[in-house]
Amino acid sequence: MNASAPHSHARRAATPGRTVTFRIKRCEGPGKPSHWEDFKVQVPKSSNVISCLQQIAANPVTADGKTVTPVVWDAGCLEEVCGACTMVINGKVRQSCSCLIDEYAPNEGDIITLEPMTKFPVVRDLWVDRSRLFHNLSRVKAWVPIDGTYHLGSGPKETPASQATHYVLSTCMSCGCCLEACPQFNLEEDKAKWDTSFVGAHAISQARLFNEHPIGQELKGERLDALMGEGGVSDCGNAQNCVKVCPKNIPLTESIAVVGRQTTVRAIAQFFRG
């Protein structure tokens, strides 16, 4: 949100009481073939993809009258802070809760396509398994190594400007949009290969966040070592798709550049140390 100018959403006037077709890519489980099914939904005002999926769940009948199983999808907060309901909508990755039907399908007969993310294994229908994403946070030790939970006084002071930078980085909700859009991050079902596959923009950005924390930087060396190996920051192909799809406007390419420089400095230092 820009600071000072009013945001006017010239929202198109949507046709009231219209019927929208949801074309959903379905899959019964891992290893099963995918197929498309169309559902017609009469959309009330202020509907979003979630409320339409809820309607379909209660009455799972396809456009051609076939009764099918309810669609399976992942969701949580429904206000774009948990990251759960991420999917590919009309070919673009985003959260489905904030996808408003009045904007996406304002006219009678409009079609909205829903697909699962492609960079993670499908569990069923629109639900994918993103455990690799969390694994990659462990790879870069995305935490402050505190002495424990006992009372040991307050943390370091921080300037408002520094807080503003770090707060934005810290709003990453691990949704995976940046990974879905990244040409270098690919589906990898073999867990043994996770540690050598591209770690992804979100994890690099978290490494930056903790490298800049006065106590977090105790692990900076270990983080950079992890990011200098196979699947690290140098695997980034600079496509810059990540930053374009990030729902939280996190400056991911800036983070990649910062961490890239940090690894270079470390590599040079290591070279001279021998």
Added chain:
Amino acid sequence: MAGLSAAARIAEAGTPVDLFSVVPVKRSHSVCAQGGINACNEVARQQGYSEYEHFDETIYGGDFLADQHPVLEMANWAPRIIDLLDRMGVPFNRTGEGNRDLRLFGGSLFKRTHFSGATTGQQLIYGLDEQVRRYESEGKVTKYEFWEFLWPILHDGRCVGIAAQDMRTMQIRSFRADAVIMATGGCGLVFGKSTNSVICTGAAAARCFRAGAWYGNAEMIQVHPTAIPGADKLRLMSESARGEGGRIWVPRKPKDMRAPKDIPESERWYFLEEKYPAYGNIVPRDIATREIFDVCVNQGMGVDGDNQVYLDLTHKDPDYLTRKLGGILEIYEKFVGEDPRFTPMKIFPAVHYSMGGLWSTYTKGSYNPQSPLTKHKSGSPAPIDAKVGQGMQLGAINNSMTNIPGLYAFGEVNFAYHGANRLGANALLSCIFDGLFCGVSVLNFIKNEAPGKNPASGLPASSFDAVVTQETAKMKQLLDGAKPSNTEPATNPYHIGKELGDEMTAACTVVRTEQRLKQCLAKLAELKDRYSKVRLADSAAWTNQSFGYARSVGDMLVLAEAVALGALERKESRGAHYRSDYTSRDDANFMKTTLARHTEGTTNVEFVPIDASLILPTARTYGKKESSPKSATPAPALASTTS
């Protein structure tokens, strides 16, 4: 958040933790908390505030329903919790000098709310999630994400493990444990649409209740005054919007269709400010909700004639708003399409939080005055300091333990701290306090009590297998009855769930009456009957979401009944519980915990005494005066009013 706090505390002591969650823990409902976390702080302290005043505010805010000692300990601990979160790297907003910034929040005249933008819950849970991930990478915590809690396993009356189900493979298995902590949040979905996440069904608590755990103050359901109406949920618009200066108003003329900016000041009715000159827009939630409800529903004064009022921030500097409230303003803009920095928001109350929950116990601390003190005068010196152990005894094994030994309740699912109404920014506090303070109790229980002599690992398999068999049979019954595409409303789980939500919202929220509650109980009986014949539309034995939902509808019905029964039997008005047929507070009969027990399919409630030996109850008025839309000047104060 309570679960992660406890996991960190217990894992760091070297005790292995199995962590179960229906979602990846980072996506838990705590991310939705927006406004902040309360604690006495150095600035407020030098202005006359104290931990004791925080305690007093919480008791008064909760309308004297909470046992007082646990609340005292929580308030005393609060500053330590802020320090810890700060050390974990939570990006709290800062002052020019780099100190933690503070804001005003409901029920207090002091700035004592610490915040991280307007996504404080998200930032706090991320800090804790990171610490737990660290313990996980060291092998001290094992996560079971997308696993659903099914039932507590009891052996000789003690909780020795759980049965849980992998939501993907549908495998049901038992897990042995020397202690079990429920940190499963609230039950907003019982009311259909609420501010809660879709996972907040209350099913886990209901299953413990059905297995013999007691439930306290079920009827105490917080309806938050400011939420954005939506088709799928009601999105919270944080109290911090009012804490930062947001003003609630409606046009003085009913159905005034002018744009809000065209309505001059003199034609706006700032009803909260006129009725509550001292607290204004930051009166506690139950009061703000009832006033908004009254203005819209009873007086027909809602904006555009609908059930909505303005929450107006447009008089504030847009840059300031972005810095302090960016997260929630973005939510409004995203879902409504208007920029609240330039156009007043339209909001209405929504079910938000459950003060009630699993009943729990505690051991009193060292502060026990001979007689209760009168209400603390704001800003005056505190009668005691904030040393540990005055409210609750640190490490006592029964702190936040349910009536079942070894089964604990932390966070929102614990009924203990918020009485009949929770103050804003006290929820995150109670979650983390339970995890840290009562986490020590869990460790002591494991070491010094039954598990020390007779650990769960050595118990015979029969108790564990019996529960797995019971849960497998339940699943089989639901799946076997599946009929492809059951769209018959009478037995469709989604229809039953929706009717449940509509009924509970109509009968058990802002205004309650005996007649309506009895009607509600009859409706619940009908829904229960229909539920006994429920038919799924999906018989798949893999990631069957409608099965999971249908199973929890059965649990929600049980919890709903406890809420409605408590509301029926509590023949008074207190905090969030307002009975239009019993409008006064009745301390003699009802300054008591509503205790619900479930045996052989039947729920009974009784009222049990509380320990109110620290502060004497007083009328909870927040200085209310009379105001009407017709006069621009507030009428003189009423002699006495109770809320």
